[in-house]
Amino acid sequence: MAEAENLFSLRDVSVRYPIRRGFFQRVVGHVGAVEGVTFDLKRGETLALVGESGCGKSTLGRAILRLEKVADGTITASGKRLAGRKELARKAQVVFQDPLGSLDPRWTIGNLIGEGIDVHRTATGAARDAKVNDLLKQVELPASAFHKFPHQLSGGQQQRVAIARALAMRPELIVLDEATSALDVSVQAQILNLLKDLQVEYNLTYLFISHDLTVVGQFADRVAVMYLGRIMEMGDAAEVLAAPRHPYTQALMASSLKVDPDMRIDRVPLLTGDVPSPRNPPSGCRFRTRCPKAQPACAELRHRLVTTANGRQAAACVANGEH
Amino acid sequence: MTAMAPTGVSEATTPSATSPVALSVEGMAVTYSGVLEVCSDVSIEVRRGEALALIGESGSGKSVTVLAVTGLLGRGGTIVRGSVKLDGEEISRLSERERRDRKLLGKRIGMIFQNPSRALDPVFTIGQQLNEALRLTGLTGKAELRAKGAEWLRHVGLPDPEEALDRYPHQLSGGQRQRAMIAIALASEPELLIADEPTTALDVTIQAQVLNLIRRLQRELNLALVLVTHDFGVVAAMADRVAVMYGGQVVETGSVGEIIRRPRHPYTKALLASIPTGEAGARIEALSGSVPHAAAMPSGCRFHPRCPSAMPICQTKEPALEPARGGRVMRCLRADELERHDG
Numbered sequence: 001m002a003e004a005e006n007l008f009s010l011r012d013v014s015v016r017y018p019i020r021r022g023f024f025q026r027v028v029g030h031v032g033a034v035e036g037v038t039f040d041l042k043r044g045e046t047l048a049l050v051g052e053s054g055c056g057k058s059t060l061g062r063a064i065l066r067l068e069k070v071a072d073g074t075i076t077a078s079g080k081r082l083a084g085r086k087e088l089a090r091k092a093q094v095v096f097q098d099p100l101g102s103l104d105p106r107w108t109i110g111n112l113i114g115e116g117i118d119v120h121r122t123a124t125g126a127a128r129d130a131k132v133n134d135l136l137k138q139v140e141l142p143a144s145a146f147h148k149f150p151h152q153l154s155g156g157q158q159q160r161v162a163i164a165r166a167l168a169m170r171p172e173l174i175v176l177d178e179a180t181s182a183l184d185v186s187v188q189a190q191i192l193n194l195l196k197d198l199q200v201e202y203n204l205t206y207l208f209i210s211h212d213l214t215v216v217g218q219f220a221d222r223v224a225v226m227y228l229g230r231i232m233e234m235g236d237a238a239e240v241l242a243a244p245r246h247p248y249t250q251a252l253m254a255s256s257l258k259v260d261p262d263m264r265i266d267r268v269p270l271l272t273g274d275v276p277s278p279r280n281p282p283s284g285c286r287f288r289t290r291c292p293k294a295q296p297a298c299a300e301l302r303h304r305l306v307t308t309a310n311g312r313q314a315a316a317c318v319a320n321g322e323h
Numbered sequence: 324m325t326a327m328a329p330t331g332v333s334e335a336t337t338p339s340a341t342s343p344v345a346l347s348v349e350g351m352a353v354t355y356s357g358v359l360e361v362c363s364d365v366s367i368e369v370r371r372g373e374a375l376a377l378i379g380e381s382g383s384g385k386s387v388t389v390l391a392v393t394g395l396l397g398r399g400g401t402i403v404r405g406s407v408k409l410d411g412e413e414i415s416r417l418s419e420r421e422r423r424d425r426k427l428l429g430k431r432i433g434m435i436f437q438n439p440s441r442a443l444d445p446v447f448t449i450g451q452q453l454n455e456a457l458r459l460t461g462l463t464g465k466a467e468l469r470a471k472g473a474e475w476l477r478h479v480g481l482p483d484p485e486e487a488l489d490r491y492p493h494q495l496s497g498g499q500r501q502r503a504m505i506a507i508a509l510a511s512e513p514e515l516l517i518a519d520e521p522t523t524a525l526d527v528t529i530q531a532q533v534l535n536l537i538r539r540l541q542r543e544l545n546l547a548l549v550l551v552t553h554d555f556g557v558v559a560a561m562a563d564r565v566a567v568m569y570g571g572q573v574v575e576t577g578s579v580g581e582i583i584r585r586p587r588h589p590y591t592k593a594l595l596a597s598i599p600t601g602e603a604g605a606r607i608e609a610l611s612g613s614v615p616h617a618a619a620m621p622s623g624c625r626f627h628p629r630c631p632s633a634m635p636i637c638q639t640k641e642p643a644l645e646p647a648r649g650g651r652v653m654r655c656l657r658a659d660e661l662e663r664h665d666g
């Protein structure tokens with residue numbers, strides 16, 4: 001298979017949030033929400049970002065969407081730097097977890113979906129309405145939804161509206177930030193199938209942010225596992241999940257409950273130790289306060305990714321013999 | 324380091340069918356404002372030492388069911404039919420005042436909410452809230468309460484329990500708040516523990532810790548546990564028996580092995596089939612449509628508009644929850660017929 005074109009390229013990307021204190025909200029430090037992330041997002045692929053709450057998944061998505069300033073490193077789009085947010089809006093869209101929170105309750109579905117078309121003046125009048133109706137069809141909503149309001153739809157239907165809104169801009173990339181996490185398994189399955197169909201039809205690229213490793217295994221082509229702002233492991237999703245190399249990925253996999261009545265909770269290995277504060281991450285390997293294989297040398301380890309067969313990468317790890 | 328070292332592989336001991344029934348709900352119906360019937364025919368039973376999972380899609384009536392048991396239905400919510408028995412004693416007709424006076428919730432029933440902020444009072448420290456629960460067991464004395472409180476926090480794996488006693492809820496992380504709430508729910512030593520989506524908001528790593536803790540304490544205290552969830556992974560890990568809910572009714576009950584390995588009700592089957600398997604690129608068999616709202620409940624079998632096995636009669640005739648072949652209990656007009664098909 002020919003190598004697909006790079007839609008976005010990230011090089012050593014770091015994003016920091018200021019920590020403010022006191023009456024004057026003075027900046028007293030920074031949280032390194034994303035640190036030194038490098039990867040290429042290929043056209044037409046689904047790249048999953050997984051990891052525990054606060055590890056920087058949404059921040060990384062927002063940085064690609066230009067909603068967050070990059071402190072260090074570069075993000076380029078198809079080889080060139082993008083001018084601004086508006087140019088990017090055409091190229092990249094986002095769908096969030098909570099559809100109701102991202103849809104203005106006073107707007108009709110027709111206007112919510114048509115908003116992007118109106119703002120960018122890609123069509124007006126009857127042509128605009130025809131486009132909106134077309135989008136309704138694409139996300140498998142009835143035409144009658146046009147004049148309804150968000151609260152009159154089910155959660156799954158609301159999420160379809162959010163997807164139609166994103167599609168209206170004919171984007172190349174859609175960031176799906178926990179887009180199916182709040183849905184029932186039945187509705188999640190409907191939405192995942194829809195997203196797959198749309199991807200094939202429009203050669204869409206997805207950045208799929210999720211905490212469900214089973215969904216990731218089924219839906220994503222590649223996966224990046226993050227911990228406290230850093231990528232700990234990355235590669236073909238099926239390969240990484242079948243044979244995780246880094247102890248953090250292994251721990252995540254082991255903690256995920258399977259739909260198997262033989263896997264009772266007392267057989268699930270547990271992580272011990274404290275979850276570190278992102279404001280004050282441990283030195284060396286950041287996972288060492290919870291890692292079952294931690295040893296003294298881990299405190300001195302310098303974070304770097306080691307590449308193995310088939311482009312798989314894993315953070316250097318003392319237990320894997322990498323000092 | 325917390326005290327949550329890996330527990331050894333202990334056999335899943337199913338409590339014997341002879342242990343006493345702690346909670347029995349029969350044919351319970353709940354309305355809001357007297358008109359909206361959000362639960363219509365709920366029957367569940369839990370024995371001491373047993374874990375029952377209530378599963379079903381959003382809006383199927385799981386939370387309403389457990390809120391009815393605890394007497395927390397809120398404004399306009401009433402049990403209009405059926406019975407709720409705690410240790411054989413009818414409690415569904417008690418007034419709110421009688422429930423409070425008899426300390427039903429807190430003393431005899433412990434409740435863990437999905438959202439800790441609903442149960443934890445932001446203006447009291449964790450220690451103060453623990454003391455309230457501990458006093459229900461008859462414990463008194465400042466030093467005694469403090470020692471016992473710290474012991475409970477240690478039990479739930481909170482780091483620095485002594486210090487955590489003096490903290491306010493907002494000074495703990497989400498997972499720590501969840502643990503503190505579990506400690507408070509258990510400190511009064513209830514006989515029945517109800518957990519409504521106790522880990523839905525947590526990371527898988529913390530979820531495993533919290534569920535392990537609930538299961539361990541349930542065993543140690545021989546509690547009856549009702550666990551509300553929409554996650555079959557949680558069901559497989561925790562439940563002895565399962566009740567599947569749809570449209571305000573229980574539609575199938577069985578042991579965890581029966582429900583997950585050999586689901587028989589068309590709804591249970593479809594729900595299980597829509598779970599991703601993790602197989603790369605495979606399409607998921609999605610169950611179409613969504614749960615009907617209480618105000619627009621379909622006639623006949625409530626599942627018929629979405630049921631792949633529906634027949635014309637399903638649109639008019641209401642199935643009852645009843646024993647079917649093979650010792651199963653379900654609500655489907657075609658239960659036995661479909662089983663013969665399955666072979």
Ligand SMILES: Nc1ncnc2c1ncn2[C@@H]1O[C@H](COP(=O)(O)OP(=O)(O)OP(=O)(O)O)[C@@H](O)[C@H]1O
Nearest residue numbers: 017018031033052053054055056057058059060278
């Ligand atoms: N606006 C902000 N100001 C300050 N800190 C922030 C801000 N947004 C996020 N953070 C911090 O940055 C880190 C990464 O947050 P982010 O939201 O990217 O995590 P996440 O992986 O998306 O987590 P979740 O799974 O909970 O959504 C966290 O420590 C978070 O507290």
Ligand SMILES: Nc1ncnc2c1ncn2[C@@H]1O[C@H](COP(=O)(O)OP(=O)(O)OP(=O)(O)O)[C@@H](O)[C@H]1O
Nearest residue numbers: 355361380381382383384385386387388553616617
């Ligand atoms: N206070 C209330 N007033 C009126 N209707 C209510 C109230 N609480 C719940 N309902 C309705 O009762 C039905 C069952 O709701 P319930 O909260 O029990 O669902 P659930 O199975 O717990 O769903 P979820 O998985 O989303 O928590 C829903 O149709 C809901 O809208």
Ligand code: SF4
Nearest residue numbers: 285288291298317318
């Ligand atoms: S470097 Fe050490 S602490 Fe980090 S994952 Fe490897 S063994 Fe664990």
Ligand code: SF4
Nearest residue numbers: 624627630637655656
């Ligand atoms: S009664 Fe009919 S519609 Fe209902 S579950 Fe059975 S077959 Fe399906």
Ligand SMILES: [Mg+2]
Nearest residue numbers: 057058059177
């Ligand atoms: Mg996020």
Ligand SMILES: [Mg+2]
Nearest residue numbers: 385386387519
């Ligand atoms: Mg609920």
